[in-house]
Amino acid sequence: MDADDVAANLAKHIAVDAERWKTAFRRFDTIDRQIARIETILIGVAGTIIVGGAGVVWAILMVGKL
Numbered sequence: 001m002d003a004d005d006v007a008a009n010l011a012k013h014i015a016v017d018a019e020r021w022k023t024a025f026r027r028f029d030t031i032d033r034q035i036a037r038i039e040t041i042l043i044g045v046a047g048t049i050i051v052g053g054a055g056v057v058w059a060i061l062m063v064g065k066l
Helices: 003-065
Strands: none
Touching: none
16 A cells, blocks of 8 residues: 555545534534424423412412402
């Protein structure tokens, strides 16, 4: 194996590596969007639970005053 073979193998490796990184970054972007969507859903659910729990406490306090 001479220097030209090593250079050709290195160039091929760099091209394949660049394509793999491009694919990986695309997948990372997809994962980031999915995590953001899950975060939004969880924040909405947490808010609903908090408001619902406050409503239940309020109802219990009002029944106790009757």
